[in-house]
Amino acid sequence: MRTKFLPSSLLISIVAVLLSPASLAQVTEYQQEQWLNSPAATSHIGNLTGRAKVAGNPVSGDYRRYCLVCHGELGDGNGESAPWLDPKPRDFTLAIFKCRSTPTGTLPTDEDLFDTIARGLDRSNMPPWNTFTRQERADLVAWIKHFSPRWQTEKPGTPIQIPPEPEVTPERVKAGEDVFNRVQCWKCHGVEGKANGPSASTLQDDLGRPILAYNFAEGGRFKCGTTDADLYRIFMTGLDGTPMPSFADNLKPDEAWDLVFYLRTLQPFPSKAKEIAKQLGLKPVNPNATGP
Amino acid sequence: MTSQYRQKLAALVSALMLIAVGALLLGRNVIAAGEGSITGSVKLSGTPPHMKGIDMSKDPYCVKQNANTPVKMENVIVSSDGGLDNVVLYLSEGLAGAAASAVPSQEPAVDQHNCMYVPHVLAVDVEQKFKVTTSDQTTHNIHPLPAPGSGNIGWNKSQPPGAPPIETSWKAPEAISVKCNIHPWMHGWHVVVKGPYAISDGNGSYTIKNVPPGSYTVTAWQEEYGTQTQKVTVAAGQAAKADFTFKAK
Numbered sequence: 001m002r003t004k005f006l007p008s009s010l011l012i013s014i015v016a017v018l019l020s021p022a023s024l025a026q027v028t029e030y031q032q033e034q035w036l037n038s039p040a041a042t043s044h045i046g047n048l049t050g051r052a053k054v055a056g057n058p059v060s061g062d063y064r065r066y067c068l069v070c071h072g073e074l075g076d077g078n079g080e081s082a083p084w085l086d087p088k089p090r091d092f093t094l095a096i097f098k099c100r101s102t103p104t105g106t107l108p109t110d111e112d113l114f115d116t117i118a119r120g121l122d123r124s125n126m127p128p129w130n131t132f133t134r135q136e137r138a139d140l141v142a143w144i145k146h147f148s149p150r151w152q153t154e155k156p157g158t159p160i161q162i163p164p165e166p167e168v169t170p171e172r173v174k175a176g177e178d179v180f181n182r183v184q185c186w187k188c189h190g191v192e193g194k195a196n197g198p199s200a201s202t203l204q205d206d207l208g209r210p211i212l213a214y215n216f217a218e219g220g221r222f223k224c225g226t227t228d229a230d231l232y233r234i235f236m237t238g239l240d241g242t243p244m245p246s247f248a249d250n251l252k253p254d255e256a257w258d259l260v261f262y263l264r265t266l267q268p269f270p271s272k273a274k275e276i277a278k279q280l281g282l283k284p285v286n287p288n289a290t291g292p
Numbered sequence: 293m294t295s296q297y298r299q300k301l302a303a304l305v306s307a308l309m310l311i312a313v314g315a316l317l318l319g320r321n322v323i324a325a326g327e328g329s330i331t332g333s334v335k336l337s338g339t340p341p342h343m344k345g346i347d348m349s350k351d352p353y354c355v356k357q358n359a360n361t362p363v364k365m366e367n368v369i370v371s372s373d374g375g376l377d378n379v380v381l382y383l384s385e386g387l388a389g390a391a392a393s394a395v396p397s398q399e400p401a402v403d404q405h406n407c408m409y410v411p412h413v414l415a416v417d418v419e420q421k422f423k424v425t426t427s428d429q430t431t432h433n434i435h436p437l438p439a440p441g442s443g444n445i446g447w448n449k450s451q452p453p454g455a456p457p458i459e460t461s462w463k464a465p466e467a468i469s470v471k472c473n474i475h476p477w478m479h480g481w482h483v484v485v486k487g488p489y490a491i492s493d494g495n496g497s498y499t500i501k502n503v504p505p506g507s508y509t510v511t512a513w514q515e516e517y518g519t520q521t522q523k524v525t526v527a528a529g530q531a532a533k534a535d536f537t538f539k540a541k
Contacts, residue, residue, distance in 0.1 A: 026441075094440050105447030149441065183452040184431035187351075187474045198350040202476040206437055206446065238448050243473030245433035245450040249458065 027093040029074060032146060040151035043110040043141035050110070050138025052146045059139045062132065067140070070125065075147030087124045088209065095148035096206065098239040099224035104246035106157025107150060113141045115225070122221040123212075160236050162229050163253045168261050168272045170280055176262025176273075179255050181285055183247055185235075185263075188213040191284040193266030203243045211242055216266035231260050326528035331499040334379040334492045334512055338540030340370040341516075346477045353430040354407035354475065365477075366412040367516050368540075375496025376538060378413040379514045380467075382485035383500070384521065386508035392487045395419045399459075402480065404432045404451065409470070409480035413515070415491045416484055418465060424458040426451040432472045434458065436482060442466045444484070448473075467513060481515055499531075512536040 035041060036052055043050035052059055063071075072079040075092035082089050090097070099116045100108035117137050120128035132140070145151045166172065180186065188203060190196040193216030205211045214222065224234050236256060238246030251259065265277035343364040348354035369377035401423040402414045407430065416422050424434050431452045438444035443464030451458070462468065462484040472478035490498040500510070505528045512520045517538040526532045 096446070103447075104449060105445050150445075154445075183450060184474075187431055199474045199476070202350075203473055204476075206435075240446075240448060243433065243435070243448070245435065245448040245473075247450050249449060250452050250455050 027074065027076070027147070027149065031149070032074065035146045035149070035152060038146070038152060041142050041146035043114070043138050043145065045110055045114045045134070045138050045141070048134055048138045050135070050140070050142040052139070052142040060143060062136055062140055063143050066129070075144065081125075085125045086209075087121075087205075087211070088207075089125070092144050092147035093149075094241075095150040096241040098241060100157070100237050100240065101159035101233060102157030102237065103160060103248060104238040104240055107154050109156045109159060110138075110141050110145075112156075113144060114138060117141070119225065121223045123223070160233065160248060161253075162232050162236075163257075165228055166254075166257055168276065170276050172258045173261050173265060173273050173276045173282065174280065175255070176258035176260070176265075177282060177285070179251065179259045180262050181287065183250060183259075184287070185259075186284075186287055188243065189216065191287060193217050193263070205243070206241045213243075216263060217268065219268040228260050228264075231263060232256055235259065326505055327502050328505055328526040328529055329499055329501050329503055329531045330381075330383075330490075330508070330510055330524055330526060330534055331531050332497075332533050332535040334376045334381075334496045334498065334514075334536045334538070335374040336368070336370050336376045336496075336538050336540055337374065340540055341368050343368065348407055348475070348477065351407065351430055351475060353428070357406040357428070363406075363408065366408070368514075369412075369494070371495050373495075375492070375494065376514065377492060377494050377496065378411065379492040379496070379498070379512050379536070379538075380413060380415045380483040380485065380489060381492065381498050381500055381510060381512050381534075381536075382415075382489040383487050383503070383508045384511040386506055387487045388504065388506070391502075391504050394487075399423060401425055401457070402482075404428050404434075404472075404478075407432075407475050407478060409478060411480075411491075413481045413483060413491060415489050416462065416482065417489065418463065418484055418486050419461050421459060421461050422482075424451070424460070426453070426455055429453045431474060432478070433474055434470065435473055436468050436470045438462075438466055438468045442468075444468060467515070483513060503532075510534050512538075514538055516541075 036058060041052035068079055070079040070081050070085060070089040071077055071092060077089040077091035079089060095107060097108045100112050102108055114137050117140055118128060118130045120126050186197050187199045188197045190200065195213040195215035200213045203211050203213060222230060222234060224230055236246060236248045238244050261273040264271045264273040265282065346363045346365065348358065395417050399421045400414060400416060403410045404426040405428065407428060414422065426432055431450060433448060433450045435448040436446050438446050444462050444466055449458055462482065465484050465486050468482040468484065470480045470482055488500050488502050490500040492498040503526045505526050507523065507525045510522050510524050520536050520538065522534045524532045524534045
């Protein structure tokens with residue numbers, strides 16, 4: 001009995017030693033269990049507190065029932081359905097999120113995740129989960145945060161400041177077109193916003209998977225909210241994990257609002273900016289004619 | 293009795309502190325005076341791989357800027373006598389606390405010039421400030437992609453023509469791949485190391501300066517061929533030698 005027991009335990013430890021270097025960079029179930037008990041596995045949305053654990057019991061019911069099939073047991077985006085989905089489900093262990101109010105390279109706020117769950121992500125398989133109660137969503141945010149080591153050591157970034165929206169004027173729409181051409185949004189989004197810019201066909205996300213630029217002319221909803229302020233936030237924070245960079249270092253608040261108004265003229269919806277553009281007879285500028 | 297003791301104790305403590313401060317200052321001077329260096333060359337044996345030409349036709353500006361000089365990939369740059377360019381050399385073992393944690397004050401820069409990264413490989417110390425600049429009249433985005441769990445966090449910022457430099461630093465040692473999504477051929481490296489480092493020049497020569505006397509493991513990193521190590525002992529004020537040879541695949 002003894003002699004039989006010893007070799008098998010030895011074998012197990014050898015296997016464990018052999019496997020350990022391979023799993024170093026990966027998040028393990030054991031680590032996540034530790035993080036579940038950490039203060040980071042909570043969320044604060046207004047005066048609402050979300051918890052990943054209540055009275056010692058994990059609050060995993062909603063996640064297991066609705067999220068796990070795509071996002072996976074470990075939150076690594078490798079759920080059962082993941083192989084058939086494009087874009088791929090978010091890998092929560094990386095804690096890299098598109099929709100943030102915080103600067104590029106920082107963690108989103110709890111509110112950002114809370115809003116994303118309810119909003120869903122257009123042109124992906126993530127539907128709007130607005131059927132959850134606010135408490136359920138807050139608990140889900142806490143649950144999502146226990147998957148990544150980043151919440152153990154990092155704080156969310158400071159949300160960018162969005163000044164009040166100014167009045168749309170012909171000057172602003174015109175100035176917005178100049179900003180569009182100066183920072184060269186058309187490189188990917190195309191001069192008419194049809195996602196057919198010269199670099200559009202080669203775009204890849206951070207994991208090397210092909211990704212599309214947003215097509216303004218098609219009129220789909222933005223992934224991170226549909227209001228003017230959402231649009232402002234999208235290009236100032238960038239969509240982390242994708243080729244869309246942050247323009248915060250290169251746009252003053254006024255220029256950013258001008259750009260918002262011009263981008264609205266590229267969409268098929270009626271808007272004051274679009275009316276103005278029509279009156280002005282604003283035409284897309286051929287970038288190679290204006291280029292130096 | 294007790295007051296006498298106190299006085300003695302106070303005298304002893306202040307004497308010890310004086311000695312400690314003196315030793316610290318003296319120690320610093322000794323290190324500064326006795327610092328050696330590690331020098332050598334990095335070569336590539338065998339036939340260097342063919343570096344593909346780059347088609348920049350997606351951006352007419354980039355084509356125009358490189359009209360007179362055909363541009364090639366820069367993964368492996370070899371001189372006529374086999375010297376390997378852009379190899380990062382650093383001390384992976386043997387550095388004592390102070391020398392390992394000292395951060396150089398000089399601020400290296402990587403420029404986006406004619407739609408290429410100059411230099412192709414940027415070496416920096418952990419927490420050392422560096423700049424990303426652009427001299428191009430086309431928009432770039434700078435998108436470093438550190439590995440998950442490396443301790444570094446990626447970001448993605450645009451630099452339109454005339455944009456101010458981005459000043460930043462990295463937190464942990466890692467060879468970070470950097471790309472521009474707008475110009476998919478643009479690919480470079482930020483190699484973050486701890487302690488003194490050097491990067492080989494066009495002839496494959498390098499010198500790691502300011503190395504305190506001691507025994508070290510020198511690691512040479514090349515983006516295609518990985519790493520090689522060598523044990524080196526540096527004597528006070530002397531230049532130790534370490535040559536590396538990578539084999540072409």
